[in-house]
Amino acid sequence: MSDSTAADTPKRKGPLSFLSGALTAGLLAWLSYGLSLRMVQYYALHPPHYSARMAQSIATALETLIVGIAFLATFSFGFIGLGLSLVFVRSLLPQAMPSPAGSEATAEPPAGSAEAD
Numbered sequence: 035m036s037d038s039t040a041a042d043t044p045k046r047k048g049p050l051s052f053l054s055g056a057l058t059a060g061l062l063a064w065l066s067y068g069l070s071l072r073m074v075q076y077y078a079l080h081p082p083h084y085s086a087r088m089a090q091s092i093a094t095a096l097e098t099l100i101v102g103i104a105f106l107a108t109f110s111f112g113f114i115g116l117g118l119s120l121v122f123v124r125s126l127l128p129q130a131m132p133s134p135a136g137s138e139a140t141a142e143p144p145a146g147s148a149e150a151d
Contacts, residue, residue, distance in 0.1 A: 049122055049125040052119075052121045052125055053122045056119040056121075058115075059111050059112075059115035060115040063109075063111035063114075063115055066107045066108040067108045067112075069104055070104040070105050070107075070108050073101050073104055074101060077097050082097065
C-alpha cells in the first residue's frame with residue numbers, strides 16, 4: 035500500500051528548477067525586448083504608404099497589433115522571470131515547521147471569549 039501512496043504524491047520542485055526557469059524566462063524576455071525594439075525601429079523608418087484609406091487603416095492597425103503583441107510577450111516573460119526568481123530566493127530560506135494537529139485543541143481561547151470566564 036505504501037507504493038501507491040508514494041506514486042500519488044508529486045515530487046516537490048527544487049531551487050535548481052526555479053533558477054533554470056527564471057534564467058530561461060529572463061533570456062526570452064531579453065530576446066523579445068530586442069525584437070520589439072527592432073520592430074518599432076523598422077515601422078518608424080518604413081511607415082505603410084497606401085493610396086486607399088482603408089488599406090492604410092488596416093496596415094496601421096496591423097502594425098499596432100504586431101508591436102503590441104511583441105511587447106506583451108516581453109513583459110510576460112519578464113514578470114514570469116521575476117516571479118520565478120522570487121520563488122527561487124524563497125526556496126533557499128529556511129521554512130517554518132508546521133505545528134502539530136493536536137496543538138490547536140489545547141490552545142487557550144482568546145481573552146475576550148465566553149469560554150475564558
